[in-house]
Amino acid sequence: MPQVTLTVNGQQHTVEVEGRTLLVELLREKLGLTGTHVGCDTSQCGACVVHIDGLSVKSCTQLALQADGTSITTIEGLAAADGTLHPMQEMFREHHALQCGFCTPGMVMTAVDLVQSHPHGLTEKEIREGLEGNLCRCTGYHNIVKAIAAAHPLMHAEAAE
Amino acid sequence: MGFEGIGASVRRKEDVRFLSGRGNYTDDINRPGQLHAYIKRADRPHARINGIDTAAAAKAPGVVRVFIGTDIAAENIGGIPCGWQIHNKDGSPMAEPMHPVLAVGKVRHVGDPVAVVIADSRQAAKNAAELIEIDYTDLPAVANLTDAVAPGAPEVHDGVAGNLCYDWVIGDKAVVDGVFANAHRVVKLELTNNRLIPNAMEPRSAIGDYDTSSGDYTLYTTSQNPHVIRLLMGAFVLHIPENKLRVVAPDVGGGFGSKIYHYAEEAIVTWAAGKVRRPVKWTAERSESFMSDAHGRDHVSTAEMAIDADGVFLGLRITTLANMGAYLSTFAPAVPTYLYATLLAGVYKTPVIYCNVKAVFTNTVPVDAYRGAGRPEATYLLERLVDAIAYDTGMDKVELRRRNFIPADAFPYQTPVALQYDSGDYQTTLKVALQNAGWEGFEGRRAEAKKRGKLRGIGISTYLEACGIAPSAVVGSLGARAGLYEVANIRVHPTGSVTVFTGTHSHGQGHETTLAQLVVDQLGVPLDQVEVVHGDTAKIPFGMGTYGSRSLAVGGSAMVKAMDKIIAKGKKIAAHLLEASVQDIEFKDNTFTVAGTDRSKTLTDVSLAAYVPHNYPIEELEPGLDETAFYDPKNFTFPGGCHIAEVEIDPETGVVEMVNFTAVDDVGRVVNPMIVEGQVQGGVAQGIGQALFESAIYDPDGQLLSGSFMDYTMPRANDIPPLSVATENTMCTHNPLGSKGCGEVGAIGSPPAVINAVVDALKEYGVRHLDMPATAGKIWSIIQSAQPRMAAE
Numbered sequence: 001m002p003q004v005t006l007t008v009n010g011q012q013h014t015v016e017v018e019g020r021t022l023l024v025e026l027l028r029e030k031l032g033l034t035g036t037h038v039g040c041d042t043s044q045c046g047a048c049v050v051h052i053d054g055l056s057v058k059s060c061t062q063l064a065l066q067a068d069g070t071s072i073t074t075i076e077g078l079a080a081a082d083g084t085l086h087p088m089q090e091m092f093r094e095h096h097a098l099q100c101g102f103c104t105p106g107m108v109m110t111a112v113d114l115v116q117s118h119p120h121g122l123t124e125k126e127i128r129e130g131l132e133g134n135l136c137r138c139t140g141y142h143n144i145v146k147a148i149a150a151a152h153p154l155m156h157a158e159a160a161e
Numbered sequence: 162m163g164f165e166g167i168g169a170s171v172r173r174k175e176d177v178r179f180l181s182g183r184g185n186y187t188d189d190i191n192r193p194g195q196l197h198a199y200i201k202r203a204d205r206p207h208a209r210i211n212g213i214d215t216a217a218a219a220k221a222p223g224v225v226r227v228f229i230g231t232d233i234a235a236e237n238i239g240g241i242p243c244g245w246q247i248h249n250k251d252g253s254p255m256a257e258p259m260h261p262v263l264a265v266g267k268v269r270h271v272g273d274p275v276a277v278v279i280a281d282s283r284q285a286a287k288n289a290a291e292l293i294e295i296d297y298t299d300l301p302a303v304a305n306l307t308d309a310v311a312p313g314a315p316e317v318h319d320g321v322a323g324n325l326c327y328d329w330v331i332g333d334k335a336v337v338d339g340v341f342a343n344a345h346r347v348v349k350l351e352l353t354n355n356r357l358i359p360n361a362m363e364p365r366s367a368i369g370d371y372d373t374s375s376g377d378y379t380l381y382t383t384s385q386n387p388h389v390i391r392l393l394m395g396a397f398v399l400h401i402p403e404n405k406l407r408v409v410a411p412d413v414g415g416g417f418g419s420k421i422y423h424y425a426e427e428a429i430v431t432w433a434a435g436k437v438r439r440p441v442k443w444t445a446e447r448s449e450s451f452m453s454d455a456h457g458r459d460h461v462s463t464a465e466m467a468i469d470a471d472g473v474f475l476g477l478r479i480t481t482l483a484n485m486g487a488y489l490s491t492f493a494p495a496v497p498t499y500l501y502a503t504l505l506a507g508v509y510k511t512p513v514i515y516c517n518v519k520a521v522f523t524n525t526v527p528v529d530a531y532r533g534a535g536r537p538e539a540t541y542l543l544e545r546l547v548d549a550i551a552y553d554t555g556m557d558k559v560e561l562r563r564r565n566f567i568p569a570d571a572f573p574y575q576t577p578v579a580l581q582y583d584s585g586d587y588q589t590t591l592k593v594a595l596q597n598a599g600w601e602g603f604e605g606r607r608a609e610a611k612k613r614g615k616l617r618g619i620g621i622s623t624y625l626e627a628c629g630i631a632p633s634a635v636v637g638s639l640g641a642r643a644g645l646y647e648v649a650n651i652r653v654h655p656t657g658s659v660t661v662f663t664g665t666h667s668h669g670q671g672h673e674t675t676l677a678q679l680v681v682d683q684l685g686v687p688l689d690q691v692e693v694v695h696g697d698t699a700k701i702p703f704g705m706g707t708y709g710s711r712s713l714a715v716g717g718s719a720m721v722k723a724m725d726k727i728i729a730k731g732k733k734i735a736a737h738l739l740e741a742s743v744q745d746i747e748f749k750d751n752t753f754t755v756a757g758t759d760r761s762k763t764l765t766d767v768s769l770a771a772y773v774p775h776n777y778p779i780e781e782l783e784p785g786l787d788e789t790a791f792y793d794p795k796n797f798t799f800p801g802g803c804h805i806a807e808v809e810i811d812p813e814t815g816v817v818e819m820v821n822f823t824a825v826d827d828v829g830r831v832v833n834p835m836i837v838e839g840q841v842q843g844g845v846a847q848g849i850g851q852a853l854f855e856s857a858i859y860d861p862d863g864q865l866l867s868g869s870f871m872d873y874t875m876p877r878a879n880d881i882p883p884l885s886v887a888t889e890n891t892m893c894t895h896n897p898l899g900s901k902g903c904g905e906v907g908a909i910g911s912p913p914a915v916i917n918a919v920v921d922a923l924k925e926y927g928v929r930h931l932d933m934p935a936t937a938g939k940i941w942s943i944i945q946s947a948q949p950r951m952a953a954e
Contacts, residue, residue: 020284034189035182037414039362040447044870047362075182085180093176096835099843100669101179102363102414108180124883131878135870137362137415138669139839140846140907141878 004068008033009077017064024048024059026067027074035075035105039135046134049106050074056113058133075105078112087154088112088147097147099138107134111148115155122152166682170835173674174688175667184412187366187383192440195368196225198430199286200443201276201293202452203268206524206863207302207315210266210275210295217292218278223285225437227293228429229276230263238262238432241423242397243489244389246640247327247498247520255327255520258318260488262398262425262432268297269317269487270524271865272452274425279433279441302524302863306461306482309523317487317522324522326485327494331502331578332515340476340513344467348550353932354538356459356484356857357850358451358873359531361668363414365454366444369430373438377405380431384410385420385666386706389643391698393423393491399432403698406431410696413668417847418530419454420668421708422491426453448869456857457531459484460497460538464546466511472556474511474565479542481518486527493529494520499639500535500627506576507543508587508625508801509565514577524863530708532847532908536626544622544913545930548920552929558917559600562623563591573894580627582799583894590825590889591623594803597885598823603807616810617820618922622914625801628902629893630709633793646793647711648704649719651680651727653786655772657765658690664704665716666695669843670904671836672712678832679717679898683724684764685751702789710902713832714798714893721897722790730786734767737778798893800901802826804845804910806918815941817853817919819882824910826886829893829901837903841886844907850876851908852915852933874934923947 001016008031015030027033027050036059039047048060051073078086088108091097098104114130115122122130127145136144165171178184215227241260248254264275276293280286301315308314309324317324341347368381378401384390387408395406413420430441445453461482467475483497502516533540551558566587567574574582595601603619610617630636633644650662659680665672677691694700707716728748735753736743745756754761770777771786807821824841831837854874858867867873892899912933919935920928926947931939 028189033182034186035184037186037363038188039364039414040870042447042869042871044875045362045447075180079181085177089180092180093172096173096839098176098179099671099839100362100415101175101184101412102186102361104179105182125879128877128879128881135362135875135877137360137417137847137875138843140842140844140884141881142842142884143839145878 002065004064006067006069007071009074019065021064022060023062023064023067026064027059033074033076037102037105039102044135046110047103047106049109049134051109051113056110075108078108086112088151091147091151091154095143095147095150097139097143103134103136107136107144110134111151115148115152119156122149124149165688166678167830167832169678170833171674171678171688173671174677175671175673186363186412186414187368187381188444190368190381190411192368192370195440195442196279196281196437197283197286198433198441198443199278199283199290200274200426201278201290203264203271203273203275205268205297205299206271206304207300208268208297209300210264210268211298212296213276214294215276218289221285221289221292223280223282224278224289225281226279227276228263228433230261230265233262234265239398241425242393243494244393244491244642245495246642247329247494248640249328250330255494256321256325257489258321262428270526271863272526273487277429277433279437304523304525304859304861304863306484306521306523308861309521310482310519317524321522326489326520326522329498329518330516332513334515337476337478337513337515341465341467341478344475345470347465347467348546348553349463349465350546350549350930351463352542352545352930354458354460354541355851355933357457357531357855358857359417359419359454359457360875361415361417361419364445364447364450365420365424365426367427367430368440368442369434370440371434371438377407378431378435379407379409380427381409381411382427383413383420385413385416385668385708387666387696387698388664388704389706390423390427394428394431398428407699410666416668417532418457418534418708421706422455422529451868451873452526452865455490455529456486456526457528458538459528462542464542466546466550468550472550472554472561472564474509476513477505477511479505479516481516483518483520484525484528485520485522486525487522488527490527490529493527495641496530496535497538501539503578503580504536504539504627505543505578507540508567508623510567512577525859532844533626533905534709536905537909537912540622540624540909541913544624545916548917549929558621559595563588580797583796584891585625585799585801585827586889586891587623590802590827593887593889594805594823594825597825597887598805598807598821600805610809616812616922617807618918618920619805619807620914620917620921622804622910622917624910625799626906626909627797627799628710628905629714629794629798630711631794632796643705644793645705646791647715647719648702648789648791649716649723650702650789651720651723653727653764653768655769657686657763657768659684659686661691661693661720662701663693663695663716663720664701664706665712666707668707670707670712670840671833675713675833675836676717676720679720680724683721684727686764710904713898713900714896714902715792715794717898717900718794718896719790719792722792723788726788726790727786730782730788731764731767733778733782734770735762738762738766738770738776795895798829798901800826800828800903800906802906802910804914806911806914808915808918808922810919810922810940812944815937815944817935817937817940819849819880822882823885824887824907826888826903826906827890827901828888828903828906829890830899831888831890832900837888838886840903841907842884844905845884845911846876846881847908848911849881849915852912853935854880856934
């Protein structure tokens with residue numbers, strides 16, 4: 001069976017996978033990182049979003065073998081080692097941007113990339129359009145948009161330091 | 162720390178684990194030695210099963226067992242039961258055909274489960290399932306309501322003539338017909354309430370486990386009500402006694418009603434685990450969810466209102482066809498009857514009402530309650546009809562509503578359709594909504610939009626609903642087969658912290674926080690010292706779960722009663738410790754005080770004394786500080802309010818853009834304003850989804866065309882406008898909290914507000930009515946076919 005070597009949340013792993021194993025299956029089933037979720041089978045819902053080499057990617061639409069040699073961050077790796085929440089996680093909590101929590105890991109990972117890649121600011125329209133690949137059935141998106149807008153200055157102030 | 166009791170927008174305790182990827186959803190759970198189940202489903206809507214050959218599948222790599230319907234039938238396993246029996250207008254009971262766990266003899270809808278493969282991996286099970294050969298004889302099928310009731314329509318169930326499950330009425334037809342005959346005018350409207358798919362983001366999942374040494378079964382399942390599943394599956398399907406069956410609903414990723422029901426897959430994995438003597442795990446793929454989760458809505462109605470010359474409503478007459486799908490799901494018969502027709506007074510003082518509902522079987526997925534469950538159907542009908550009355554008579558839409566409101570001094574108000582409303586102030590929610598939505602300035606906005614080539618419209622809906630489900634004796638007399646009380650066990654620990662064991666279940670509603678706030682309020686224990694436990698039948702005595710906006714109104718009331726018992730016992734203990742008379746003991750802010758003195762004991766002092774009863778009235782009082790209360794509500798609760806939607810339509814494309822949405826709701830006492838807003842926002846998004854985007858579409862032969870997120874339009878962030886959400890509350894008069902519930906109001910009031918806005922935007926095209934969803938294609942076609950007419954004028 002083929003092998004894939006990748007770094008996940010700072011830890012290197014070498015894992016045997018089948019050619020058809022999806023990255024999300026590798027994460028959930030082989031590495032026990034069940035924070036990344038599967039919500040659909042047509043690559044629409046975004047519950048599976050992780051970062052590969054810093055960019056948000058739907059892990060249901062990546063084969064595990066494609067991730068060979070990459071560095072992956074999942075929701076479990078977002079907070080600091082001492083448990084301090086990432087500003088995006090803080091703002092989601094502050095603004096009640098989650099209810100059942102199932103879409104949340106993918107939503108947060110998408111949001112972090114969205115904010116990181118727009119250092120000069122995000123309009124409300126840009127935030128809403130940036131979330132096109134993430135479905136939420138509980139919140140109506142209103143508070144998610146608020147949380148992301150609130151996280152922007154916190155994330156870019158940190159980067160500026 | 163700040164105020165954390167009732168009324169505080171406390172941030173949620175459950176958030177940190179969800180935000181850190183440490184939620185414990187059913188598919189996250191893995192049991193040692195587990196096998197995986199894959200369900201082979203019917204790929205056709207209606208067929209006789211002549212034979213099933215599982216030989217090749219059984220020998221496929223990794224496969225342990227393959228089971229089909231005849232294997233299950235041979236073991237005396239019952240069919241999936243229905244929890245509510247409706248009677249026909251002649252008094253006879255509804256048709257209740259058998260709903261087998263795996264199909265026997267026939268398949269009746271695309272997605273009907275036929276076989277299960279148990280293997281050492283999901284892939285192995287799925288591959289093997291493709292090797293199962295089924296010899297079918299296709300039968301004619303019927304998917305939509307009007308086809309299903311037409312003479313000569315194919316019969317979904319042998320012996321159920323005309324596909325009629327029941328023919329039910331409420332009200333006196335002769336009286337109503339008399340009012341209509343003498344009325345100044347009758348306004349008629351035909352409408353469809355579109356079929357929806359709930360699509361919670363977490364697909365359904367179930368793990369069955371069997372302990373070979375104790376003979377105990379455990380089912381982990383994505384359920385809103387684990388005790389109900391234990392009852393239905395244990396007593397009626399698998400015949401496992403309650404004490405040998407534990408059901409655990411861990412973190413559940415949304416439900417909206419679709420996770421209430423006992424589903425075949427739960428019985429399959431539980432039974433199979435006992436057969437193969439290893440845990441058996443199943444998780445739906447999303448396109449599998451589309452053809453196996455209960456769908457919602459799907460009514461076709463004719464509505465008529467008799468009015469006088471001033472637009473006062475004299476009588477309402479309705480006929481409705483309601484789709485049950487191929488089999489009766491757990492609540493299904495109640496949804497278009499007691500959760501729909503009894504709401505047809507709405508906020509209006511219409512004196513007489515008659516409604517006839519025919520529930521119909523079709524070759525489609527079973528239909529059952531989905532957020533609002535009957536009340537969105539009633540509200541949509543009423544609020545579209547009221548706007549049609551305004552359209553036909555030229556009367557003002559708002560004034561027409563005001564004129565017919567039940568006045569604020571008329572409560573308790575007995576409607577002509579069984580329900581008695583306890584409190585409400587419809588004039589106030591209307592007034593505030595009109596203000597917040599800028600109703601007065603709308604025509605200016607319409608003119609400005611016209612200059613940009615856009616059609617702008619505004620729509621209003623004034624509504625109420627009935628929830629806080631439900632008074633047991635009342636629903637029992639109406640055909641419910643279960644009680645609908647709730648249970649709370651409040652355990653004060655020796656060192657003063659509190660655990661709440663509740664029979665409700667949180668799948669997004671934030672109960673770990675909001676129910677804890679009730680304890681902060683009544684016992685004065687800090688929030689971080691209160692833990693809420695739910696979802697495990699081994700930990701919680703009994704309960705009926707979460708749906709029908711009942712957790713606070715019914716579950717919270719049970720907690721209040723249990724805490725009353727804690728305080729009463731605590732006073733006796735404190736009296737002993739303080740050497741005072743119990744009548745002189747007061748309790749406030751976590752402290753028992755001798756009235757008029759500064760002599761006091763904290764709840765912690767009292768609880769420690771109770772568990773270490775050395776200085777204790779042991780002759781009169783058992784040790785411990787742990788009380789349980791059951792609460793059976795005296796009535797439904799009646800939240801409601803006013804929703805206003807504003808839309809802009811691009812006539813070139815037909816695309817409807819939501820520009821504003823305003824909700825002002827009366828939800829009774831608010832425990833956490835932030836949570837209430839979140840519930841209304843989420844409900845409104847689902848209502849906008851129903852109004853503009855969503856439709857579960859079958860072709861006439863029963864093939865599910867909208868079978869995945871590719872074809873079923875879920876609302877996205879850029880489809881939902883900023884939402885203005887506010888409350889103007891009147892207290893519920895019959896529960897100790899005064900809470901009415903807020904979980905469903907968003908989805909109930911919003912669809913007609915949106916459609917009323919779309920019709921308003923299209924008024925220059927002479928549009929009186931259109932049905933949901935108001936997709937771009939539908940609107941574009943309406944505009945196109947109206948234009949030659951307009952050019953001719």
